Amino acid sequence: MNISLKNVSYNYEKNNFNPTIKNLNIDISNKGFTALIGSNGSGKTTIGKLMAGILKPTKGNIFYNAENIRNMSLGSIGKNVGYIFQDPERQIFAPTVKEELTFVLKIKGFSEEEIENKAEKMLLKFRLSHLKDNFPFNLSRGEKQRLALAAVLINSPKFLILDEPTTALDIRCKEELKDILKNLLNQNIGMLVISHDYKFIDNFADRVIEISGGEIKNDHFKK
């Protein structure tokens, strides 16, 4: 799946003549690690939200392969793209860690056996097994981050957008996150990571896009 932004502009205020995102053209393939960097207020998170269909462009269009996402519901976008908010608490809903992973699958109509298998795999993969009956809001920041990722990935998205995933994580948690992302890359799940953490990005990124004032300042492939 390719994500293409064609002449995309976005304004938070209707009558503002200085849009947050200005006539942006980006093509991102579903393979590899693309980093989106830039200073505060440069428009990084806005681009991420536009790509995930959370915001609709005021001008231009965004395509998943050839399909314009204007015509897609958030639910159908979510089947292709997973979005991790900067604050993982905004995407935690259930009273236990395990239920957090399973409740969407139940609603989608998966069988009990399938749900149990998928949940156990995710709990193991994200080192959350020992916390499966815990109240998610009492977890540490790093654990919440892992839970948010696991809950998104259990739906098998083809592409991930992570907004500042290393914010407030200590070195150990960052290492854990690195391992998880490496595994996902090996499984051919592409990702766009919005970050300020240049050291974190340097280790991974196949491509770095630098944004300034809502425009691309620099776009280069590292390998």
Added chain:
Amino acid sequence: MTILKNNSNQLDPRSKIILVMCISTLAVFFQNIFWMIPLFIFTLLVSIFFKSNFFNLIWKFKKFIGIFVAMIFIQSIFVSGGEEILKIGNFTLISTLGIYNGVSIILRFLIIIVSASVMATSSSRDIVQGLYQWKIPYEITFMVAVAVRFLPMLKEEASDMFISLQLRGVELEKLSLRKKLNIYSYLLMPMIASVIGKAGELSLAVEMRGLRADYKRTSFKTLKLRFNDYIIMLLSVSFTFLILFFYFF
């Protein structure tokens, strides 16, 4: 008091509170639509005088149009009386009384919304200061200010949660009502957890900054009622009593 260029806004927030309370009281007491219409026109004029952004506020309630229309049907179905306009068998779907009651509910709602928009022409800090000078305990006025400050943030959080729930691949439009309600129930938990968390953090923060440490608070900015304020308050209260007297007797 904040000095604003707009003369009408230089009224003390306390006189605006009295005015809004009087208008809202009349809107609640009036059952007769022919009393409500002039009150609605008066409320619009007051809002225009205060240059409040009432149109935007009304526009935000456009999603409730369906409920307003439903109100007419509900009133027609459950309140007997009036002439039948639309009937299916023995079942009255729309009646003149239903329309009358439905419109009066809508009007009452609009009067309260438009009059409340007048309060938005004063800053929340001034309103809190006004209430404090009315000897309302600072702990209560502070809570009002905090609620005003946090509402937009909570709204944004709720919206993000709803979006992230859908981005898990949940196509709400394809779900049955039972499943939809089940999904919505999952939104409550993080919202309550977030509010409790924020309340805890905020209470710690204000304690650390010395809230309630002093026997008596002093204020850098104090409000002073002027002649115009007294006139507005006196006219609002006396006219309200007079109108209610004529309405009921």
